[in-house]
Amino acid sequence: DVPTPLSATGRTDGPSKTVRAQDGAFLTSAQGARLPDTDHSLKAGPRGPVLLQDHHLREKVMHFDHERIPERVVHARGAAAHGVFRGYGTTAEVCKAAFLAKDVDTPVFVRFSTVLGSRGSADTVRDTRGFATKFYTSEGVFDLVGNNIPVFFIQDAIKFPDIIHAGKPHPDREIPQAQSAHDTFWDFVSLHTEATHHTLWNMSDRGIPRSFRTMEGFGVHTFRLVSATGATTLVKFHWKPKAGVHSLVWEEAQMISGMDPDFHRRDLADAIEAGAHPQWELGIQTFPDTPEQTFQGIDLLDPTKIVPEELAPVQPVGLLTLNANPTNFFAETEQVAFHVGHLVPGIDITDDALLAGRLFSYLDTQITRLGGPNFPQIPINRPHAAVNDMLRDGFHQDAVHTGVAPYKPNSLDGGCPFFAGAGDHAYIEHPTPIAAAAKVREASASFDDHFSQARLFWLSMSPAEREHIIAAYTFELGKCYERAIKERTLLVLANIDPYLCRQVAQGLGLPTPEASQPLTEAQPSPALSQVSRTWPTA
Numbered sequence: 242d243v244p245t246p247l248s249a250t251g252r253t254d255g256p257s258k259t260v261r262a263q264d265g266a267f268l269t270s271a272q273g274a275r276l277p278d279t280d281h282s283l284k285a286g287p288r289g290p291v292l293l294q295d296h297h298l299r300e301k302v303m304h305f306d307h308e309r310i311p312e313r314v315v316h317a318r319g320a321a322a323h324g325v326f327r328g329y330g331t332t333a334e335v336c337k338a339a340f341l342a343k344d345v346d347t348p349v350f351v352r353f354s355t356v357l358g359s360r361g362s363a364d365t366v367r368d369t370r371g372f373a374t375k376f377y378t379s380e381g382v383f384d385l386v387g388n389n390i391p392v393f394f395i396q397d398a399i400k401f402p403d404i405i406h407a408g409k410p411h412p413d414r415e416i417p418q419a420q421s422a423h424d425t426f427w428d429f430v431s432l433h434t435e436a437t438h439h440t441l442w443n444m445s446d447r448g449i450p451r452s453f454r455t456m457e458g459f460g461v462h463t464f465r466l467v468s469a470t471g472a473t474t475l476v477k478f479h480w481k482p483k484a485g486v487h488s489l490v491w492e493e494a495q496m497i498s499g500m501d502p503d504f505h506r507r508d509l510a511d512a513i514e515a516g517a518h519p520q521w522e523l524g525i526q527t528f529p530d531t532p533e534q535t536f537q538g539i540d541l542l543d544p545t546k547i548v549p550e551e552l553a554p555v556q557p558v559g560l561l562t563l564n565a566n567p568t569n570f571f572a573e574t575e576q577v578a579f580h581v582g583h584l585v586p587g588i589d590i591t592d593d594a595l596l597a598g599r600l601f602s603y604l605d606t607q608i609t610r611l612g613g614p615n616f617p618q619i620p621i622n623r624p625h626a627a628v629n630d631m632l633r634d635g636f637h638q639d640a641v642h643t644g645v646a647p648y649k650p651n652s653l654d655g656g657c658p659f660f661a662g663a664g665d666h667a668y669i670e671h672p673t674p675i676a677a678a679a680k681v682r683e684a685s686a687s688f689d690d691h692f693s694q695a696r697l698f699w700l701s702m703s704p705a706e707r708e709h710i711i712a713a714y715t716f717e718l719g720k721c722y723e724r725a726i727k728e729r730t731l732l733v734l735a736n737i738d739p740y741l742c743r744q745v746a747q748g749l750g751l752p753t754p755e756a757s758q759p760l761t762e763a764q765p766s767p768a769l770s771q772v773s774r775t776w777p778t779a
């Protein structure tokens with residue numbers, strides 16, 4: 242029962258089948274020749290020297306020398322699981338994507354991650370968490386590459402290298418391995434105040450989740466849904482954990498970092514192995530696709546802003562269940578390649594400037610990380626839908642293509658079958674107005690409000706949650722060496738809330754500055770919380 246890897250696309254053997262490397266009863270070379278000995282090099286006499294003609298020695302050591310690939314430039318540390326997504330069929334009016342239809346089961350692979358630490362760093366550091374889902378749909382792969390925090394530090398991808406350089410360990414000593422407690426991070430976020438909202442979420446209990454199983458997930462950007470009739474709706478994606486949202490407290494997080502740095506990945510694997518399969522509901526907030534792309538005054542193209550769930554309720558559209566651990570960490574968790582541009586018919590992008598940069602960055606980095614342009618052929622990345630592309634050759638080409646005409650138009654290989662039929666194509670551009678008559682680098686004025694939603698978040702916190710936030714800022718800033726950075730951050734806090742600022746200033750032993758901007762009118766109302774305390778059952 243030899244599989245047929247030599248197919249025209251190289252992908253028809255499906256994602257679960259891998260190259261056969263563990264067949265037969267005997268140890269062999271990579272070429273299948275049976276080996277007599279793997280413990281001793283071939284030598285000229287028992288005391289050497291070792292002979293270069295020992296092919297097994299050279300092959301074994303050569304392969305070992307190349308076992309490592311570059312870790313991800315961000316989100317290097319992660320853990321993943323297989324599962325299934327079942328659509329509820331509640332999106333029929335707004336989205337034609339087949340995997341969202343009622344009772345359609347779609348295989349998925351989900352990778353959770355921290356952002357800033359290296360592959361070997363601890364799980365329970367204070368940081369944002371990645372929540373990336375690959376749906377192997379019947380219409381191609383759809384990736385929802387989100388985080389456990391609904392907003393981002395920056396509004397434009399051109400600032401991504403800046404925020405990551407500031408957040409990564411200092412270049413001289415490579416300390417620290419976590420987001421917390423260093424001058425470069427606080428230097429940047431206090432100067433670049435559009436980071437305020439995300440940073441406040443990081444300093445809240447959301448920055449130290451108890452488990453991957455108890456995290457929310459967010460697509461962050463506004464995407465565009467397309468219905469069967471071609472009507473469009475703007476959308477934000479949410480994952481709601483069935484187990485509820487739970488965090489650690491800081492003392493727990495620190496102790497666990499020392500005692501069990503693998504705490505989160507162990508928890509995920511153990512739960513799945515024990516049959517306690519974690520579940521999340523996928524939900525959507527929908528907004529009319531107007532030329533302004535705003536909703537009740539909130540700019541939907543600004544990824545530093547949320548739309549409170551009280552203004553646009555999250556509607557459940559399907560259920561995710563993680564039910565199997567990866568067989569091999571490297572083959573699956575390390576080699577999986579997510580991309581915000583992996584879209585299916587019915588889901589499209591918007592003009593969010595952060596999203597645009599991501600569309601470039603993931604493909605680009607994966608060419609280096611995964612050794613050339615053929616990483617979609619790696620088993621974990623293979624679509625379950627049929628593939629028929631004109632991409633040819635390149636490093637690690639596993640497909641043995643047939644035919645002579647990988648170009649269009651052609652009259653030799655059956656003409657142009659790709660373009661037959663109508664309706665179910667992905668990547669259809671939707672006519673949206675382009676406002677500027679000239680090229681500009683500035684964003685619209687609505688992007689200048691950096692504090693009102695941070696204040697909304699702060700005011701929505703319970704007293705205990707506020708104390709945790711105060712303690713987190715005090716701890717983190719207390720580790721900074723530069724007094725000017727602490728003072729500048731206090732000014733940022735003054736623009737969020739005077740009590741927050743005063744408490745942190747007292748903790749640091751510094752004077753309390755006055756707000757430089759008028760505080761927004763938001764009332765301390767738990768009802769207007771972005772953290773929905775209730776979740777409708779499906």
Ligand code: HEM
Binds near residue numbers: 373
């Ligand atoms: C990786 C989320 C913004 C570049 C990731 C991963 C997640 C993620 C979850 C890990 C994927 C995995 O598990 O393999 C986000 C979110 C963003 C954001 C939610 C903002 C809303 C950006 C931006 C850029 C960027 C603006 C660049 C301009 C990257 C790169 C990787 C990555 C290069 C590594 C990908 C790989 O090696 O496969 N991001 N990210 N991200 N992100 Fe982002």
